[in-house]
Amino acid sequence: MQIEVTINDKLVTWDVANDEFLADTLRVHGLLSVKKACETSCCGLCTVWIEGKPMLSCSILSSRVHGKKVTTIExxxxxxxxxxxxxxxxxxxxxxxxxxxxxxxxxxxxxxxxxxxxxxxxxxxxxxxxxxxxxxxxxxxxxxxxxxx
The missing domain is CATH 1.10.150.120 ([2Fe-2S]-binding domain)
Structure with missing residues (x-):
């Protein structure tokens, strides 16, 4: 599936799997500040902003951010x-x-x-x-x- 998302104020188009989590997608595309550690959505290491609100990217499917603005520490x-x-x-x-x-x-x-x-x-x-x-x-x-x- 293809998604369009604004990452750190840059519009990108990415191919993602239906079951791919945002944390994994971001890391694949070089945003290595986003980490996964607990595998249970409770450590906060994968926090990014989606539409300006902090969210755990390890718990959100990449397809859910289609058309949205995502901000990482970068x-x-x-x-x-x-x-x-x-x-x-x-x-x-x-x-x-x-x-x-x-x-x-x-x-x-x-x-x-x-x-x-x-x-x-x-x-x-x-x-x-x-x-x-x-x-x-x-x-x-x-x-x-x-x-x-």
């Missing part, structure tokens, strides 16, 4: 770099494997929530798993980035 380099610097400054960056999905969720949260509470931040990021950190550094970094006390 499509938001300036904002991603800005948050990554805060993440690093707070000592929350470890191996980096989970960072692309985590960063995409933080950037989406910045776009969606105004002055979120710590509880709202934690709730928003619940689906992001990191095996290296204790999450406190990441929470500090998010609060710093969002300007939340």
């Amino acid at each position: 499509g938001v380099p300036k904002a991603a770099e800005e948050f990554a610097q805060v993440l690093s400054a707070e000592g929350a960056e470890q191996c980096g494997f989970c960072s692309p999905g985590f960063i995409m969720n933080v950037l989406a949260m910045k776009n969606e929530l105004v002055n979120p509470s710590e509880e709202e931040i934690i709730h928003y990021l619940t689906g992001n798993l990191c095996r290296c950190t204790g999450y406190m550094g990441q929470l500090r970094a998010v609060k710093t980035y969002l300007g939340v006390k």
